[in-house]
Amino acid sequence: MKIQAAVTHAQGKEFSIEEVTLSAPKAGEVRIKVVATGVCHTDAVARDLGISPYPIVLGHEGAGIVEEVGENVSSVAVGDHVVMSFAHCGQCENCLTGHPTVCSRFNELNFGGCMEDHSCRIHQGDTDVHTFFGQSSFGAQVIAHERNVVKVDKDVDLALLGPLGCGIQTGAGTVLNRLRPEFGTSIAVYGCGAVGLSAIMAAKIAGCQQIYAIDVHDSRLELARELGATHALNGRQVDVVKEIREASGGGVHYAVETTGVPPVVRQSMHALRPLGVVAIVGVTPEMSIDVHNDLMAEGKSMIGVIEGDSVPRVFIPKLVEYYKAGQFPFDKLVRFYDFEQINQAFEDSANGTAVKPILRLS
Template structure:
């Protein structure tokens, strides 16, 4: 079938709208009419650093309506409302023990440019286009394996839900699924973007007593307070480690870094109390740490977390329930854009004008 897609032809190039060919779903695959899709930093990295083969149709926070199911699909039917999430094999040890975010073939399936069977569904003039995250949601339709599709309630605005498939579940899941802070504990969240603010909302849900947000934009820190932060620090104006240690009488028990900025990562370690735990979710370049003083000497733990260590078919419906109950108002992070304004949305995301852009695709 012919679909409209925003195609990335070369590294760092703007998206170009083109008519491309989308093949029919194969066994265990689902054809989804994309209603909307979030804009994530990982899409920008794929465009600008070519971490996936190009040309490609990017996009990996899609939400839409099931249009057709392939042979063997039993969990979905035409008309279902769904969110698309990351691809995983479903049968390696990590997938089978509830950790699909560290699937043994995660990189191949999400960044390798093909579908689950290592073939292509997208093409242009007879030439293959790469798929991204097993979905490629920057198009009017997408095909995904049933494993990375999540059915959601029809009484919630479907256009809002796409970011639950990646950025939102990354922040919230890191808190709720991985570090699991105790009621009344202290936590610092470094970076008040979509991922960080989701972590703040999750920390409030579990009852953290002290929730500290750190950013360099005062407007984002104000929103952090609205969403549950008890204290905020502008990292460009104060000594963050000193302020946190004074506030918490020695440091926080938990920390989440969403920035990937090496000096900030070190701050999050240094502002922990002894036996504290830091989860790193930002894409961080090579950096140096003082293992003795920053970690070992005080028994601290530093861990990496992908996609919030989530099982999407379990966790995303839970987030929707929290949203419906008024406990997870992630709609406050969002600004909607027309699909045709995709390049503007990416620019606004880069410049911090918009925390979480969502492209509305279906008219």
């Protein structure tokens, strides 16, 4: 079938909305009409750094309605409302033990440009157009494997839900699934974008007594306070480590680092108390640390977390329930754009104008 999709033809090129051909779903796959899709930093990385082959239709925070199912699909049916998340094989040791975010084929299935059978579902004439995260949600229709499709309640605005598939589950899941802070403990969140603010909301749900939000934009710090932060620190104006150590009585129990900026990563370690744990979720370049003084000497831990260590079919419905109960108001992060405004949405995301842009496709 012919659909409209935002195609990226070469590294660093702006998105171009064009007609492409979408193949029918194969066994285990479904075709979904995309209602809306989030804009994520990972899409910008793929556009600009060439981590996936071109031409490609990016997008990996899609939400929509199932319109067709392939053979042997049992988890969803035509008419279901769904959120799409990352692709995973479902068969390796990590998938089978509840950690699909570190699937042995994760990079291949999400960044390799093809579906699980090594073929493409999107074409322009005789040219294959590559797939991203097993979905390519910057298109009016997508083909996805049922494993990375999550059925959600129809009584929630479907247009809001796409970012639960990546950015928001990354922040919330890092706190609730991996760090699992004890009630009454303290946590610092570095970077108040969609991932960081989701971590703050999750820390409030978990019952953290002190929640420190660190950013360089006062507007984001104000939103962080609204969402549950007990302290808001502008990294350009104060000594973050000193402020946290003094206010927390020696450092925080936990931290989430979302920025990927090496000096901020060091802050996240230095502001921990002994035995504290920092989860690194930002894409961080090569950097040096003093292993003895920064970590080992005080029994601290640094861990990497992908996609919030989530099982999407379990975790995303939980986030929807928290949202319905008023405990996870992630809608406050969102700004909507028409699909044709895709390049503006990416620009606004990069300059901080929008915390979480969502593109409406239908």
